[in-house]
Amino acid sequence: MIIKGKVHKFGDNISTDLIAPGRYFHLRNNLPELAKHTLEDANPGFIKKVKSGDFIVAGKNFGMGSSREHAPAIIKLCGVKAILAKSFARIFFRNAINIGLPVLECETEKIARGDELEIDLAKGIIKNRKKGLELIFRPLPKVMVNILRDGGLVEHIRKHGGFQL
Amino acid sequence: MGKTISEKIITSRLGREVTAGDIVIVPVDLCMVQDGTGPLAIKQLRKLKRGGALSGPGGAVDCGIFAPEKTIIFLDHAVPSPRKELSNVQRELRDFARETKANLSEIGEGISHQRLVESFVNPGNIVIGADSHTCTSGALAAFATGMGSTDVAVVMATGKTWLKVPLTFLINVEGDFPQGVCAKDLILYIIGMLRADGATYRALEFAGKAVEKMSISGRLTLCNMAVESGAKAGLVASDSLTRAYLKERGREKRYKEIKADKDAKYERVFEIDASKLEPMIACPETPDNVKPISQIKAKNVRIDQVFIGTCTNGRIEDLRLVAEILKGRKCAPGVRLIIAPASRQVYLQAVKEGIFEILIGAGATILNPGCGPCVGLQGGILADNEKCLSTANRNFKGRMGNPNSQIYLSSPATAAWTAVKGKLSDPRETT
Ligand code: SF4
Numbered sequence: 001m002i003i004k005g006k007v008h009k010f011g012d013n014i015s016t017d018l019i020a021p022g023r024y025f026h027l028r029n030n031l032p033e034l035a036k037h038t039l040e041d042a043n044p045g046f047i048k049k050v051k052s053g054d055f056i057v058a059g060k061n062f063g064m065g066s067s068r069e070h071a072p073a074i075i076k077l078c079g080v081k082a083i084l085a086k087s088f089a090r091i092f093f094r095n096a097i098n099i100g101l102p103v104l105e106c107e108t109e110k111i112a113r114g115d116e117l118e119i120d121l122a123k124g125i126i127k128n129r130k131k132g133l134e135l136i137f138r139p140l141p142k143v144m145v146n147i148l149r150d151g152g153l154v155e156h157i158r159k160h161g162g163f164q165l
Numbered sequence: 166m167g168k169t170i171s172e173k174i175i176t177s178r179l180g181r182e183v184t185a186g187d188i189v190i191v192p193v194d195l196c197m198v199q200d201g202t203g204p205l206a207i208k209q210l211r212k213l214k215r216g217g218a219l220s221g222p223g224g225a226v227d228c229g230i231f232a233p234e235k236t237i238i239f240l241d242h243a244v245p246s247p248r249k250e251l252s253n254v255q256r257e258l259r260d261f262a263r264e265t266k267a268n269l270s271e272i273g274e275g276i277s278h279q280r281l282v283e284s285f286v287n288p289g290n291i292v293i294g295a296d297s298h299t300c301t302s303g304a305l306a307a308f309a310t311g312m313g314s315t316d317v318a319v320v321m322a323t324g325k326t327w328l329k330v331p332l333t334f335l336i337n338v339e340g341d342f343p344q345g346v347c348a349k350d351l352i353l354y355i356i357g358m359l360r361a362d363g364a365t366y367r368a369l370e371f372a373g374k375a376v377e378k379m380s381i382s383g384r385l386t387l388c389n390m391a392v393e394s395g396a397k398a399g400l401v402a403s404d405s406l407t408r409a410y411l412k413e414r415g416r417e418k419r420y421k422e423i424k425a426d427k428d429a430k431y432e433r434v435f436e437i438d439a440s441k442l443e444p445m446i447a448c449p450e451t452p453d454n455v456k457p458i459s460q461i462k463a464k465n466v467r468i469d470q471v472f473i474g475t476c477t478n479g480r481i482e483d484l485r486l487v488a489e490i491l492k493g494r495k496c497a498p499g500v501r502l503i504i505a506p507a508s509r510q511v512y513l514q515a516v517k518e519g520i521f522e523i524l525i526g527a528g529a530t531i532l533n534p535g536c537g538p539c540v541g542l543q544g545g546i547l548a549d550n551e552k553c554l555s556t557a558n559r560n561f562k563g564r565m566g567n568p569n570s571q572i573y574l575s576s577p578a579t580a581a582w583t584a585v586k587g588k589l590s591d592p593r594e595t596t
Contacts, residue, residue, distance in 0.1 A: 013361055013362075013451055015451075015561040015562075017559075017561040017562065017563050017564050018561065018562060018563065021541075021563050021568070022540045022541040022542060022563065022564065022566065023541050023542075023546075023563065023566045023567075025201060025242070025243060025251070025540070025541075025542050026243075026248050026250040026251050027250070028201065028204065028205070028254075029204050029250065029253075029254055030250075041562055041563045041568045060362055061361055061362035061365070061395065064361055064362065064395065065297065065559060065561060066296075066297045066540075067202060067294075067295055067296050067297040067299075067311045067312060067313050067314075068201060068202065068313075069202070069205055069295075069313035069314045069315060070205065073205075087362060087365065089362070089365065089395060090365055090366055090395060090397055091297055091311055091312060091313060094312060094313060094316060095312075095313035095315070095316075098313060098315040098316060099315065141188055141329070142188075143188060143327055152315070153315045153316065153319060154209055154212045154213050154315060154318075157213055157218070157219065157319055157322070157323070158212075158213060158215075158218060158219065159218065160218060161218030161219060162190070162218075162323060162325070163190055163325075163327045165188055165189075165190065165327065
C-alpha cells in the first residue's frame with residue numbers, strides 16, 4: 001500500500017501529555033472533542049493546519065510517558081496516516097499499531113516541515129520525490145505486521161481468536 | 166546459560182525456556198485499568214466480543230471477562246470526581262466491575278500501583294496494567310509492565326498477551342547512602358544517566374548491597390521510575406524483606422525466591438556507588454533533566470507549591486521522613502504544601518502514628534488517597550508561571566494541569582525541607 005501526504009515536523013521527546021493534555025481528561029470518552037486539542041501544547045494550532053492524509057515526522061522517543069491510548073487515537077482521528085520518528089516510546093508504539101496507525105522508525109533529520117512524502121508500507125520505503133530522497137524504515141516484528149494488516153488489534157483478535165505470532 | 170529475572174519469570178510462567186529477544190504469548194496473572202484508561206478498555210472489550218472468534222455460542226455477545234478475580238478496576242486518578250463527565254465514567258466502571266465480578270478498588274482506597282503491591286501482586290507474577298507505572302510492582306520480583314487500553318482489553322478477554330522478552334540492564338548499586346540521600350535520589354540519578362529513552366524496550370534490574378539493604382518502599386520508588394528511561398520493566402530480586410512484606414499482608418505463602426543467575430547475560434552493566442550520591446532534582450520539563458542540588462541551590466529557585474505523594478513517594482516511610490523534618494517547623498510564607506497519601510492503608514497508619522498532627526501543624530493541606538494533583542486533574546493545579554516541587558515521577562510540560570507552569574522533582578526529604586525554606590533546598594542542612 002502506498003500513502004502520500006504532507007509533513008508536520010516535531011522535535012525529540014514529544015510526551016503523551018503534549019499530545020493529549022491531562023487537563024482534558026474529562027473528554028477522554030469523547031474522542032472527537034479531545035482530538036480538537038491534539039498536540040496543542042507542542043504546536044498550538046496544529047489541529048487547524050493538519051489535513052487528512054498528512055504525516056507527523058519527529059525526532060527520538062515520540063510518545064514518551066503515559067499509557068493513554070487516546071494519544072495515538074486522536075492523532076489518527078485528525079487524519080494523520082502515519083508517524084515517522086527516529087524512535088518511539090514503547091507503549092505508544094504498541095498502542096499505535098493496536099489501533100491501526102502505522103508508526104515507522106527511520107532517520108528523520110532530512111525530512112522538513114511541508115515536505116511531500118510517498119510511503120510504501122509493504123516495501124518499507126519512504127520517498128521524497130522533490131528532494132530525490134529515499135529512506136528505509138525498520139521492519140516491524142511479524143506479530144505487529146499481522147495486527148496492522150488486520151486493521152488493528154481488535155480486528156486481529158476477532159478474526160483469529162488470539163495473536164498470530 | 167544463566168537467566169535474568171525477566172527471563173526466569175517468563176520461562177517459569179510459560180513452562181519452556183525463553184531468552185531475551187523471543188516473542189512469546191504469556192498467561193497474565195493480574196491485569197488492571199484505572200479511571201483514565203478503563204472506559205476505552207471496556208469499549209474495546211465489547212467490540213472484541215461482538216460477532217468475532219471470541220463471541221459466545223451461536224454468536225451471542227458475551228461480555229464476560231476471562232478471569233474476574235485477576236482483573237482489577239481502580240478509581241484513583243480523579244477522585245472524588247471533580248466533574249460530572251468523570252462521575253459518569255466512574256459509574257460506568259463500577260457497573261462494569263459489578264457485572265463482570267472484577268475487583269473494584271473504590272475512590273479513597275488509593276493509587277493502583279500502591280494497592281497492587283499491598284493486596285494483589287506476588288513474586289513471579291506477570292502483571293499487565295493500562296497505566297505506564299505498572300512497572301512499580303517489579304519491586305516484588307514480578308514482571309509488570311504498562312500497556313494501552315486495547316492490549317489490556319485483550320488480556321481481560323483472553324487471559325493472555327504477547328510480548329518480547331526484554332534485554333536487561335543491570336544497575337548494580339554498592340555502598341551506603343549518605344544522610345539525606347535516598348532511593349529517589351538514586352533513581353533520579355539513574356534516569357539522568359540513561360536519559361528518557363536510554364532503556365527503551367529493556368528491563369532494568371536493580372541489585373547490589375545498597376538495594377539488598379533497601380526497604381520495599383525504596384525498591385518500589387526505583388521500579389516505579391524505570392519507565393522514565395523508557396524501560397519496559399524494573400525488577401528487584403525477592404529476598405527476606407520481600408517475604409516479610411508479604412507476611413505483614415497475609416501472603417507469606419505466596420513468597421517465592423526469584424533472582425537472576427550469577428552468569429545471567431546482561432546487555433549492559435552500570436556500577437553506582439551510593440555513598441557518592443547527593444540529593445537530586447529533575448528540572449523542567451523532562452524527568453531526565455537531573456542535576457545535583459548543589460548545582461541548583463545557588464540559583465535561588467523560589468517554589469510556590471510543594472506536593473508530596475504519588476505512586477513514587479506517597480508511602481508511610483516517605484510521610485515519616487517528611488514528618489521528621491517538619492516537626493516543630495512551619496512552611497515558609499507563600500508556600501503551599503499539599504500531601505496525598507498513596508493509599509488508605511498509608512493514610513490510616515499515618516493517623517495512628519500521629520504524623521498528620523505534625524504535617525498539619527506545619528501548614529500542610531492533606532488530600533484523600535489517590536493521584537492528587539500529579540496529573541493535573543484536581544487538588545492543586547498551578548497558576549501561570551508558578552513553580553512546583555513534587556515527589557512524583559514526571560515533570561512534562563502541562564503535566565500538573567497548566568502548560569505555563571514549571572515542575573521540579575525530588576525526594577520527599579528535599580521536598581519537605583524546600584517547603585520550610587521556600588526555595589529549592591538541600592535536606593542535608595536539616596541537622
Ligand atoms: S500518582 Fe501520578 S504517576 Fe502515579 S498513577 Fe497516579 S497519575 Fe500516574
